[in-house]
Amino acid sequence: xxxxxxxxxxxxxxxxxxxxxxxxxxxxxxxxxxxxxxxxxxxxxxxxxxxxxxxxxxxxxxxxxxxxxxxxxxxxxxxxxxxxxxxxxxxxxxxxxxxxxxxxxxxxxxxxxxxx
Numbered sequence: 001x002x003x004x005x006x007x008x009x010x011x012x013x014x015x016x017x018x019x020x021x022x023x024x025x026x027x028x029x030x031x032x033x034x035x036x037x038x039x040x041x042x043x044x045x046x047x048x049x050x051x052x053x054x055x056x057x058x059x060x061x062x063x064x065x066x067x068x069x070x071x072x073x074x075x076x077x078x079x080x081x082x083x084x085x086x087x088x089x090x091x092x093x094x095x096x097x098x099x100x101x102x103x104x105x106x107x108x109x110x111x112x113x114x115x116x
Contacts, residue, residue, distance in 0.1 A: 012061055015108065019058030019074060023051045040085055053077055061111070068112045075108035 026033050026047065034044050053073060060070035082101035088094040 012064070012067070012111065015071075015074075015104075015111070016058040016062035018104075019054040020062065023054030023058065026051050026054070036085065042084060050077075068114055071108045071112035075105045075112055078102070078105035078108065 030047060034047060037044060037047065054077075057070040057074045057077075060066050061074070078101045082098045082105070086094045086098035086101060089098070
């Protein structure tokens with residue numbers, strides 16, 4: 001297997017694991033997430049959809065199934081997360097989370113475009 005193919009598989013696995021673990025974490029301990037959602041006026045009924053997107057799209061990327069669509073959905077999800085939850089640039093941690101989410105969105109957009 002060429003190094004570029006192996007790097008693509010490892011990178012895809014690392015990206016996928018981030019979202020799968022985040023979704024599982026929301027199932028195991030939803031209270032902090034629900035509190036943060038309430039703080040930002042995001043309805044609690046959207047949490048199952050968030051979990052479905054994170055685990056479903058993460059699993060699709062991990063399995064190599066419909067990767068462009070799954071990566072595109074997660075890219076848009078990361079942009080939405082950055083805008084809704086991490087827009088307080090006065091706080092250093094929020095700035096870091098904002099730019100982390102934007103960077104993830106960019107990487108996922110590259111995967112979605114099939115440029116790798």
